[in-house]
Amino acid sequence: MKKQIALTVNGVKRELLVNPQDLLLNVLREQLGLTGAKYGCGIGECGSCTVLLDGEPILSCMTLAVAVNGSEVTTIEGLLGSDGSLHPIQESFLEHGAVQCGFCTPGMILMAKNLLDKNPHPSEEEIREHIRGNLCRCTGYTQIVQAIKEVSLTRKA
């Protein structure tokens, strides 16, 4: 039996019919066409599927869509400004070469947003701790950590 749920996705209210076993990742990707969140491992070990649920990061590959009925979901597509402008975190990722293959990038950027929303000036240690669950095979993390740090430095307190 399909269930009706309501989600606010990137600021837009969506009414959706989902199976009880449908994962949020698949609902976002297949029903809403938001493919920014990725399948990397399916069991919560890589962080590629990270989205923000009411502002907090979750692993959408391990989250049932019915379980988050009524919530607000932010995906990487939601960071795009209405004028097509980049979020400062995205800009910093580009300037620091923190994007190589780009597959971990949506998850990394959302983790960075979550951290900086809560803690505008994190230490390098806090940044590394915050993204520890998000794997990246290309960059070796340095440019990602630097990119996040740079945003926090240029932001006014």
Add this chain to the structure above:
Amino acid sequence: MNGKDDFKIIGKPIPRHDAWEKAFGLTTYAADFSLPDMLHGKVLRSKYPSAKILSIDTTKAKRLKGVQAVLTAKDVPRNESVTRFGQTHTVGGGFEGLYRVLADNKVHFLGEAVALVAADTEEIALKALDLIKVEYEPIPGVFDPIEAMNPNAPQVQEGRSNIITHYEVVRGDVEKGFSEADVVVENTYRVQFVDHAYMEPESGVAWIDENGVITIRVSTQVIEHFRGIADVLNLPHNRVRVIGTYVGGGFGGKEDITVEAFLALLTYKTGRPVKLTYTREESILSHSKRHPYVMEYKTGAKKDGRLIALKARLVSDAGAYVYLSPWVLLYSMVDAPGPYRIPHVRVDGYTVLTNNTFTSANRGFGAPQVCFAYESQMDELARRLQMDPAEIRKINYLEKGEALATGQVLNHLVALKETTDQVLQVLGEKPLSKGKIRIGRGIASGMTSYGRMIFLHDTSRSHVSIEMDGSVTIRTGVQDIGGGQASSLCQIASEVLGVPLDHIKIYIADTALTPFAGTTTATRQLYMSGNATLIAAQEVRKTLIQKAARMMDLDPERLNLVDREVVDQGGSGKNLPLTEVIKACASDGLPLYHVALFKAPFRTLTQFERIEGDVFPDFTFGTHGVVVAVDEETGKVQVLKIVSCFDVGRAINRLSVEGQIEGGAIYGMGYALTEEVILKEGITLTPSFSEYLLPTSMDLPELETLLIESGDGVGPFGSKGVGEPSVCSVAPAIANAIYDAVGIRINELPLTPERILKALRKEENDENPLSRHR
């Protein structure tokens, strides 16, 4: 054009065009693409590493509602073929391997594909897999390459010896060399299976287009597998088209065919679009691994540190299928003595079939394995001779004009003295050890080829055209696997044509529409397709300049293209907008495009056992220096700092080059410390990221990256390749640093806390107090 200092775009740290879309989350990776009426594919895989297939019953699976196809080996038009791995030239001598799409009478490794399903939904496809009945009879397998060399060992593939290849490299008289040596160091080194662990699992979508062409949109390093896929279907090659997506990490693991043939078969049989994405577990079980090696090394030196003889015996585990194992071994053979001047050398190498997961390309392609051995040997020799590890290396480094043991003369700068000095300088003073936390420093140098072996007759093509408004289009069959392969080509065209980067559009990786550019492997794309794009852009430039010279009544030598203008550099002050020249060329019917073919140096190999003469176009040389902290109580190693220094020839994009070197350092650190695909009797014990341990942000050391730009590479503007070389010498530098910290040497990767503790305890129990060196 162009003195070094005149570059406008080359060498600048420029954000890549593909990075913008990736940061927005808008890049359509292979699994992000769907079509109406699309089916979902799944693969049934072997539960045994070695078994006969007695029968396969697909009746129940076929009857399940929503199942559109169930295929086994008998449904594959050509189930077995000889693969050339995307090359067009046939080398011979065992270089081409068997490609079997689905197991028929026997399974040879755990996870080998046995049957394919396409169904309306993924859930139905999974249910159908459960309904396929395969009757197996397990038979004895062989899981150790040394055991597999025994003529009485179980035969892995029917009708052939387990020993795929034996190679040798011989220079001088190695026994005579050892008789003249003052000190000889002898050790056996072992390295492990490694997974590429790209974040994006293998994936693709296939469909039949309106012209009846099987079209496969796939995450791959090699679109030119389309020929092999057409062979599987018994179709003409022009009836299969492969479109390469931006790849979510490759590292060699997407060099062999992954999902393509399965997709082609399922779409061919059903007539409908099909998507197939591997699960992570499936990916780890079924795709290639980096070769484990057993390496017996004997190195001799004179009292003053000069190397005199090196003897090595390499045995690599090819797993159950040949794939690229002979190629990888050949790289190891050339690199085995390291970048050193050694008068007497003998290297023997074997690659051997076992019932383990098959092994093939992995970033470094045979270079990191032997580097671990030869650089551990160098430190051992230094210790025995009471020399500084950097000094003994500097005495022995090869120089430009000298020859490798194979006889290949190094025609380009070998900057190893410089890379070593720079690394030492930045490494600084060793921090003091505190209590049970011991600090150590180590260095290691390496050589890694870039560009394919020259007897593969490698070529690349690039098409550059300029539009009426002065915007530029590049078309080339390059696969972009995240290293900035496409954007570097845009920079080259931008530099040559004086057109800003945002006026350049590149189309890549489509076998129907882009000229063939070969594989994104072997650190070859900047070298090969960079040169092809450079030539094509230069030809277009020539047309424009000559026309402009006539229009301006000036000597073409005086003209340059700058910011979409033709500029007289001779001081007349005359400028001409580029668009006016383009219009004039178009009116005259002059070609405003050029398709260039770049050929690597060619040589045909006639002798396949003894490897002699030129094998590679050139090498990249570099040095790693590391600082580690070893906890004597737990055996845990923390890498505090990695300094990398490479002669990159010329940095085309500084951000991309540094990104490769930093990423390579961490890739190498994982190899050294934590990563291992553990196989027990052919069963994979590490099929997830909680068992296969990748470095995380918490393991990140301080990284320093130093570039030397000699301008002496064979790539465009004197560049060299750096994607794979960046990994090469990390592991031995860490092993050497651990020795420096606690006085123990472990000859087996990964350097786990268990191995270190065991070695430390053995040292403690040893009665001889001199056995432990600090």
